[in-house]
Amino acid sequence: MRVHHLAAVVVLALSSVLLAGSCLQQGTTEPEASEPVGEDRERLPVVSYRPEDFAFRVVVGDDGKGKAGGWQAARADLEFWHVVIPHWPRHWRCAFTIEMPLRTEAAGPISSSEAAVFSVEIAEDVARAMNYDLPEGLFCLRFVGEMRALFKSRYEKLGARVTR
Amino acid sequence: MVTTRTEVLEVIYRFYPRGVPVYDAAHDNSAAYDTSEEHRRLVEAAQRGRSEYPTWEAMIDRLGRRYGVQNEALHLLAGGRDPAYSARIYLPGETISVHVSLLGPYYGIHHLGEREELAAIAGVIEATYPGYEPIPAELGDEVVPEVWVESNPFGEATIALCLFSEVWMWGGVREPGS
Numbered sequence: 001m002r003v004h005h006l007a008a009v010v011v012l013a014l015s016s017v018l019l020a021g022s023c024l025q026q027g028t029t030e031p032e033a034s035e036p037v038g039e040d041r042e043r044l045p046v047v048s049y050r051p052e053d054f055a056f057r058v059v060v061g062d063d064g065k066g067k068a069g070g071w072q073a074a075r076a077d078l079e080f081w082h083v084v085i086p087h088w089p090r091h092w093r094c095a096f097t098i099e100m101p102l103r104t105e106a107a108g109p110i111s112s113s114e115a116a117v118f119s120v121e122i123a124e125d126v127a128r129a130m131n132y133d134l135p136e137g138l139f140c141l142r143f144v145g146e147m148r149a150l151f152k153s154r155y156e157k158l159g160a161r162v163t164r
Numbered sequence: 165m166v167t168t169r170t171e172v173l174e175v176i177y178r179f180y181p182r183g184v185p186v187y188d189a190a191h192d193n194s195a196a197y198d199t200s201e202e203h204r205r206l207v208e209a210a211q212r213g214r215s216e217y218p219t220w221e222a223m224i225d226r227l228g229r230r231y232g233v234q235n236e237a238l239h240l241l242a243g244g245r246d247p248a249y250s251a252r253i254y255l256p257g258e259t260i261s262v263h264v265s266l267l268g269p270y271y272g273i274h275h276l277g278e279r280e281e282l283a284a285i286a287g288v289i290e291a292t293y294p295g296y297e298p299i300p301a302e303l304g305d306e307v308v309p310e311v312w313v314e315s316n317p318f319g320e321a322t323i324a325l326c327l328f329s330e331v332w333m334w335g336g337v338r339e340p341g342s
Contacts, residue, residue, distance in 0.1 A: 059242040066228040071238035099242065105234045105254055137192035148315060148330070156334065159252070161239045163314065164194070 047127040051116035053078065054098060054123075058112075062102045070102025072115055078123065080139070082132040094140035096147070099161045106157035118158070122150050140164065167270065167297045169323075173308060175268040176326045179206040179247065180311045185318065197312070206267075210245045213266040217241055220249040220264065223292040227262075227285065231255065236331045248272075250331040254339075255281055261335025263328035264289060269296045272304055272328050274335030299327060 054074040062070030075097050082090040098119050103109045110118075126146045134142065144164045151160040181200035188196045197203060213220075217237070224235045232254035240246040248263045260275040262285060271289050273282060290296060304324030313321045315330040324332045 060238050065225060066235070067232050068234040069238075071242050073242060099239055099244075101234070101238065105232050105252075135189075135192045137194070138187055138189070141187045141194070145315070152333070156337070159234060159236055159334070161244065163244065 045128055045130070045132065047124045049078065049120045049123050049127075051113060051120055054116040054119040056098075056112035056115045058102065059099075067105040068101055068103055071099060072102055072110075072112060073097055073099040074116065074119065076119070076123070078127075080127070080132070092136040092139070094143050095164075096140070096144045097161075097163050098147070099163075100158055104157060104159065107155075110158070118151075118155065118160070122147055122154070126150055167299060167303065169303060169306060172268070172270070172299070172303065172323055172327070175270075176308055176311065176323065178202060179209065179267050180308070180313065180321075180326060183310045184312070186312050186314060206247060207245055209247065209266040210240060213237075213240055213246070213249065214243075217249075219292060223288060224251055226288060227251070227253065230284075231281070236261075236334070246329045246331075247326065248328040248331075250329060252331075252334055253281075253285065255279065257339050259335060259337040259339060260285075261328075261331055262289065263332060264293055264296065265327040267327055269293070270299050270327055271296045272299045272324060272332065274301075274304075274324070274332055276336050276338060299324065304328075304332070 054076050056072045056074040058070065059073045060071035075095065077093055077095045079091070079093050098115075100110060100115055100118070126143060129146070130139065130143060132139070141164065144162055148162040151158065151162060179202050181197060181202040184197050184200055186194050186197045188194065217240075220237055221235075224233055224237075227233050234252045234254075236250040236252060237246070240249065247267050248265045250261060250263045253260050253262060258276055258279070260273060260282075263272045263274075265271065271293065273285060275282060286298065304322060304327075306323050307319060308321050308323055308326050310318065311321045311326060312318050313325050313330075316322075316325055
Protein backbone atom coordinates (compact mmCIF):
# COMPACT_ATOMS: atom_id res chain seq x y z
CA MET A 1 0.00 0.00 0.00
CA ARG A 2 1.16 3.44 -0.80
CA VAL A 3 0.58 4.77 2.71
CA HIS A 4 2.45 1.88 4.26
CA HIS A 5 5.26 2.27 1.78
CA LEU A 6 5.49 5.99 2.57
CA ALA A 7 5.51 5.28 6.30
CA ALA A 8 8.28 2.74 5.85
CA VAL A 9 10.36 5.25 3.89
CA VAL A 10 9.80 7.91 6.53
CA VAL A 11 10.79 5.54 9.32
CA LEU A 12 13.86 4.41 7.39
CA ALA A 13 14.89 7.99 6.63
CA LEU A 14 14.29 9.09 10.18
CA SER A 15 16.32 6.17 11.51
CA SER A 16 19.20 7.13 9.23
CA VAL A 17 19.05 10.73 10.37
CA LEU A 18 18.92 9.69 14.00
CA LEU A 19 21.80 7.29 13.67
CA ALA A 20 23.89 9.99 12.07
CA GLY A 21 22.76 12.64 14.51
CA SER A 22 24.00 13.56 17.90
CA CYS A 23 22.88 12.48 21.35
CA LEU A 24 21.07 9.37 20.29
CA GLN A 25 20.40 6.52 22.57
CA GLN A 26 19.01 3.48 20.87
CA GLY A 27 16.61 1.66 23.06
CA THR A 28 16.84 -1.98 23.93
CA THR A 29 15.55 -4.46 21.39
CA GLU A 30 14.71 -8.07 22.07
CA PRO A 31 17.95 -10.08 21.86
CA GLU A 32 18.29 -12.95 19.45
CA ALA A 33 19.36 -16.35 20.76
CA SER A 34 23.01 -15.72 19.98
CA GLU A 35 23.07 -12.18 21.45
CA PRO A 36 24.66 -11.58 24.84
CA VAL A 37 22.23 -10.95 27.66
CA GLY A 38 22.25 -8.73 30.76
CA GLU A 39 24.63 -5.78 30.80
CA ASP A 40 26.38 -6.95 27.65
CA ARG A 41 23.34 -6.15 25.56
CA GLU A 42 23.04 -2.57 26.89
CA ARG A 43 23.79 -0.16 24.09
CA LEU A 44 25.64 3.06 24.70
CA PRO A 45 24.00 6.18 23.32
CA VAL A 46 25.64 7.66 20.26
CA VAL A 47 26.81 11.03 21.51
CA SER A 48 28.77 13.60 19.59
CA TYR A 49 28.99 17.28 20.40
CA ARG A 50 31.15 19.93 18.80
CA PRO A 51 33.02 22.87 20.30
CA GLU A 52 30.62 25.10 18.34
CA ASP A 53 27.85 23.88 20.63
CA PHE A 54 29.57 25.81 23.42
CA ALA A 55 30.20 29.34 22.17
CA PHE A 56 32.02 30.94 25.09
CA ARG A 57 32.10 34.71 25.35
CA VAL A 58 33.74 36.97 27.88
CA VAL A 59 31.26 38.30 30.45
CA VAL A 60 33.75 39.81 32.93
CA GLY A 61 37.08 40.96 31.55
CA ASP A 62 40.35 39.90 33.14
CA ASP A 63 41.70 42.87 35.11
CA GLY A 64 45.13 41.22 35.22
CA LYS A 65 45.27 41.46 39.00
CA GLY A 66 46.29 38.49 41.12
CA LYS A 67 46.74 34.95 39.92
CA ALA A 68 43.24 34.44 38.54
CA GLY A 69 40.68 36.60 36.81
CA GLY A 70 38.02 37.11 34.17
CA TRP A 71 34.88 35.11 33.51
CA GLN A 72 33.44 33.48 30.38
CA ALA A 73 30.12 31.81 29.72
CA ALA A 74 28.41 29.70 27.06
CA ARG A 75 24.67 29.09 26.80
CA ALA A 76 24.21 25.64 25.29
CA ASP A 77 21.03 24.07 23.94
CA LEU A 78 21.73 20.40 23.34
CA GLU A 79 19.49 17.97 21.55
CA PHE A 80 18.63 14.47 22.76
CA TRP A 81 16.88 11.56 21.10
CA HIS A 82 15.51 8.39 22.57
CA VAL A 83 14.75 5.65 20.13
CA VAL A 84 13.06 2.47 21.21
CA ILE A 85 12.11 0.33 18.27
CA PRO A 86 9.30 0.04 17.28
CA HIS A 87 8.11 3.20 19.09
CA TRP A 88 8.18 6.64 17.61
CA PRO A 89 11.45 8.43 18.59
CA ARG A 90 11.28 10.89 21.47
CA HIS A 91 13.17 14.15 21.04
CA TRP A 92 13.90 17.02 23.44
CA ARG A 93 16.41 19.73 24.22
CA CYS A 94 18.21 20.86 27.38
CA ALA A 95 19.35 24.47 27.70
CA PHE A 96 21.96 25.29 30.31
CA THR A 97 24.93 27.56 30.95
CA ILE A 98 28.57 26.67 31.54
CA GLU A 99 30.85 29.31 33.03
CA MET A 100 34.51 29.36 34.00
CA PRO A 101 37.37 31.80 34.57
CA LEU A 102 39.53 33.28 31.81
CA ARG A 103 42.61 32.71 33.96
CA THR A 104 43.03 30.42 36.94
CA GLU A 105 45.50 30.18 39.79
CA ALA A 106 46.20 26.52 39.08
CA ALA A 107 45.82 26.11 35.28
CA GLY A 108 46.74 29.50 33.82
CA PRO A 109 44.81 31.15 30.95
CA ILE A 110 41.79 29.34 29.48
CA SER A 111 40.85 30.42 25.97
CA SER A 112 37.27 30.23 24.72
CA SER A 113 38.21 27.29 22.49
CA GLU A 114 39.81 25.44 25.40
CA ALA A 115 36.71 26.09 27.48
CA ALA A 116 34.60 24.62 24.67
CA VAL A 117 36.79 21.51 24.45
CA PHE A 118 36.47 20.96 28.21
CA SER A 119 32.70 21.34 27.88
CA VAL A 120 32.41 18.88 24.98
CA GLU A 121 34.34 16.27 26.93
CA ILE A 122 32.25 16.64 30.06
CA ALA A 123 28.91 16.85 28.20
CA GLU A 124 29.66 13.74 26.15
CA ASP A 125 30.74 11.66 29.12
CA VAL A 126 27.65 12.67 31.08
CA ALA A 127 25.29 12.14 28.13
CA ARG A 128 26.59 8.59 27.65
CA ALA A 129 25.79 7.71 31.27
CA MET A 130 22.31 9.27 31.44
CA ASN A 131 19.05 7.38 31.81
CA TYR A 132 17.06 8.26 28.68
CA ASP A 133 13.83 6.86 30.09
CA LEU A 134 13.49 9.88 32.41
CA PRO A 135 10.89 12.58 31.73
CA GLU A 136 12.44 15.47 29.81
CA GLY A 137 12.45 18.02 32.64
CA LEU A 138 14.00 15.61 35.11
CA PHE A 139 16.49 14.44 32.48
CA CYS A 140 17.68 18.02 31.93
CA LEU A 141 17.94 18.74 35.66
CA ARG A 142 19.97 15.56 36.22
CA PHE A 143 22.11 16.25 33.15
CA VAL A 144 23.06 19.67 34.51
CA GLY A 145 23.71 18.24 37.98
CA GLU A 146 25.90 15.46 36.60
CA MET A 147 27.87 17.92 34.48
CA ARG A 148 28.42 20.05 37.58
CA ALA A 149 29.65 17.00 39.52
CA LEU A 150 31.95 15.76 36.74
CA PHE A 151 33.53 19.19 36.21
CA LYS A 152 34.22 19.28 39.95
CA SER A 153 35.70 15.81 40.18
CA ARG A 154 37.74 15.99 36.98
CA TYR A 155 38.76 19.66 36.82
CA GLU A 156 38.23 20.97 40.33
CA LYS A 157 40.83 23.73 40.03
CA LEU A 158 39.04 25.14 37.00
CA GLY A 159 36.12 26.38 39.07
CA ALA A 160 33.54 25.76 36.35
CA ARG A 161 29.88 26.41 37.13
CA VAL A 162 26.98 24.69 35.37
CA THR A 163 23.46 26.05 35.83
CA ARG A 164 20.11 25.43 34.21
CA MET B 165 27.25 36.79 69.96
CA VAL B 166 26.83 33.10 69.24
CA THR B 167 25.02 32.16 66.06
CA THR B 168 22.31 29.60 66.77
CA ARG B 169 20.83 26.94 64.53
CA THR B 170 17.32 28.33 64.99
CA GLU B 171 18.30 31.82 63.95
CA VAL B 172 20.21 30.58 60.87
CA LEU B 173 17.33 28.35 59.76
CA GLU B 174 14.94 31.29 60.01
CA VAL B 175 17.18 33.23 57.64
CA ILE B 176 17.53 30.30 55.23
CA TYR B 177 13.78 29.68 55.04
CA ARG B 178 13.30 33.27 53.86
CA PHE B 179 15.33 32.50 50.72
CA TYR B 180 14.58 28.84 49.96
CA PRO B 181 10.98 27.61 49.61
CA ARG B 182 10.26 25.04 52.28
CA GLY B 183 9.04 21.71 50.93
CA VAL B 184 9.23 22.81 47.28
CA PRO B 185 11.53 20.69 45.10
CA VAL B 186 13.56 22.27 42.31
CA TYR B 187 12.00 19.60 40.10
CA ASP B 188 8.21 19.34 40.12
CA ALA B 189 7.36 15.81 38.92
CA ALA B 190 3.69 16.62 38.32
CA HIS B 191 4.56 19.25 35.71
CA ASP B 192 8.03 18.00 34.71
CA ASN B 193 9.53 21.45 35.30
CA SER B 194 10.89 23.84 37.94
CA ALA B 195 8.25 26.56 37.70
CA ALA B 196 6.93 26.26 41.28
CA TYR B 197 10.42 26.68 42.72
CA ASP B 198 11.51 29.43 40.36
CA THR B 199 8.40 31.54 40.90
CA SER B 200 8.31 31.19 44.69
CA GLU B 201 8.53 34.27 46.91
CA GLU B 202 11.60 32.83 48.61
CA HIS B 203 13.46 32.32 45.33
CA ARG B 204 12.58 35.86 44.29
CA ARG B 205 14.24 37.06 47.51
CA LEU B 206 17.34 35.02 46.67
CA VAL B 207 17.51 36.62 43.22
CA GLU B 208 17.19 40.06 44.85
CA ALA B 209 19.93 39.23 47.36
CA ALA B 210 22.22 38.25 44.48
CA GLN B 211 21.39 41.54 42.75
CA ARG B 212 22.30 43.40 45.96
CA GLY B 213 25.54 41.44 46.03
CA ARG B 214 26.42 42.69 42.56
CA SER B 215 25.78 46.30 43.51
CA GLU B 216 27.99 45.96 46.61
CA TYR B 217 30.65 43.92 44.82
CA PRO B 218 33.47 46.53 45.06
CA THR B 219 33.75 45.94 48.83
CA TRP B 220 34.33 42.23 48.28
CA GLU B 221 36.71 42.89 45.40
CA ALA B 222 38.82 45.22 47.55
CA MET B 223 38.99 42.53 50.25
CA ILE B 224 40.03 39.89 47.71
CA ASP B 225 42.77 42.22 46.47
CA ARG B 226 44.05 42.54 50.04
CA LEU B 227 44.04 38.76 50.54
CA GLY B 228 45.60 38.30 47.10
CA ARG B 229 48.65 40.25 48.16
CA ARG B 230 49.37 37.64 50.86
CA TYR B 231 48.00 34.39 49.45
CA GLY B 232 47.21 32.66 46.16
CA VAL B 233 43.54 33.55 45.66
CA GLN B 234 40.94 32.62 43.08
CA ASN B 235 37.88 34.86 43.27
CA GLU B 236 34.83 32.62 42.73
CA ALA B 237 32.39 35.53 42.99
CA LEU B 238 32.76 36.39 39.30
CA HIS B 239 29.91 33.95 38.70
CA LEU B 240 27.73 36.15 40.88
CA LEU B 241 29.02 39.29 39.22
CA ALA B 242 28.14 37.82 35.81
CA GLY B 243 24.49 37.40 36.88
CA GLY B 244 24.53 34.18 38.91
CA ARG B 245 22.05 33.56 41.75
CA ASP B 246 24.72 32.80 44.32
CA PRO B 247 23.79 33.29 47.99
CA ALA B 248 27.31 34.49 48.86
CA TYR B 249 30.60 35.94 47.72
CA SER B 250 33.19 33.15 47.56
CA ALA B 251 36.89 32.63 46.93
CA ARG B 252 39.42 29.86 47.12
CA ILE B 253 42.72 30.45 48.87
CA TYR B 254 45.64 28.17 48.08
CA LEU B 255 47.65 27.66 51.26
CA PRO B 256 50.63 25.33 51.54
CA GLY B 257 49.20 21.82 51.55
CA GLU B 258 45.54 22.85 51.51
CA THR B 259 42.95 24.75 49.54
CA ILE B 260 40.47 26.56 51.74
CA SER B 261 37.35 28.45 50.69
CA VAL B 262 36.10 31.70 52.21
CA HIS B 263 32.55 33.01 51.92
CA VAL B 264 30.54 36.04 52.92
CA SER B 265 26.80 35.38 52.78
CA LEU B 266 24.32 37.69 51.07
CA LEU B 267 21.42 36.20 53.05
CA GLY B 268 22.47 37.30 56.53
CA PRO B 269 25.47 38.62 58.49
CA TYR B 270 27.45 35.39 58.28
CA TYR B 271 30.78 34.30 56.89
CA GLY B 272 32.44 30.91 56.58
CA ILE B 273 35.89 29.45 56.08
CA HIS B 274 36.04 25.84 54.91
CA HIS B 275 39.27 24.26 56.04
CA LEU B 276 40.55 20.91 57.28
CA GLY B 277 42.24 21.71 60.56
CA GLU B 278 43.62 24.57 62.58
CA ARG B 279 46.40 26.56 60.96
CA GLU B 280 47.98 29.91 61.64
CA GLU B 281 46.65 31.70 58.53
CA LEU B 282 43.00 31.26 59.51
CA ALA B 283 42.92 33.91 62.24
CA ALA B 284 44.48 36.48 59.90
CA ILE B 285 42.00 35.67 57.12
CA ALA B 286 39.05 35.85 59.54
CA GLY B 287 40.42 39.19 60.74
CA VAL B 288 40.41 40.58 57.21
CA ILE B 289 36.81 39.41 56.67
CA GLU B 290 35.57 40.86 59.97
CA ALA B 291 37.32 44.16 59.31
CA THR B 292 35.64 44.36 55.89
CA TYR B 293 32.23 43.18 57.09
CA PRO B 294 31.81 44.45 60.68
CA GLY B 295 29.26 42.54 62.72
CA TYR B 296 29.38 39.41 60.56
CA GLU B 297 29.59 36.16 62.53
CA PRO B 298 31.42 32.96 61.55
CA ILE B 299 29.38 29.84 60.93
CA PRO B 300 31.14 27.06 62.87
CA ALA B 301 31.88 23.93 60.83
CA GLU B 302 29.61 21.71 62.95
CA LEU B 303 26.70 24.10 62.37
CA GLY B 304 27.47 24.48 58.64
CA ASP B 305 27.33 20.72 58.16
CA GLU B 306 23.80 20.41 59.54
CA VAL B 307 21.10 19.50 57.02
CA VAL B 308 18.37 22.08 56.50
CA PRO B 309 15.04 20.22 56.69
CA GLU B 310 12.73 20.45 53.66
CA VAL B 311 15.04 22.56 51.53
CA TRP B 312 16.34 21.79 48.07
CA VAL B 313 19.19 23.89 46.66
CA GLU B 314 20.24 23.76 43.01
CA SER B 315 23.11 21.38 43.70
CA ASN B 316 21.54 19.24 46.43
CA PRO B 317 18.04 17.78 46.92
CA PHE B 318 16.02 17.35 50.12
CA GLY B 319 18.08 15.78 52.88
CA GLU B 320 21.40 16.91 51.41
CA ALA B 321 21.18 20.70 51.55
CA THR B 322 23.30 21.81 54.49
CA ILE B 323 23.37 25.18 56.23
CA ALA B 324 26.73 25.91 54.57
CA LEU B 325 25.41 25.07 51.09
CA CYS B 326 22.35 27.28 51.63
CA LEU B 327 24.28 30.26 53.00
CA PHE B 328 27.43 29.97 50.85
CA SER B 329 26.60 27.91 47.68
CA GLU B 330 28.16 24.77 46.22
CA VAL B 331 31.56 26.52 46.23
CA TRP B 332 31.68 25.66 49.94
CA MET B 333 32.58 22.12 48.82
CA TRP B 334 35.62 23.41 46.93
CA GLY B 335 37.37 24.26 50.21
CA GLY B 336 38.89 22.01 52.85
CA VAL B 337 40.83 20.11 50.18
CA ARG B 338 44.23 18.66 50.96
CA GLU B 339 46.72 19.21 48.17
CA PRO B 340 48.78 16.32 46.77
CA GLY B 341 52.20 15.93 48.33
CA SER B 342 51.20 17.56 51.57
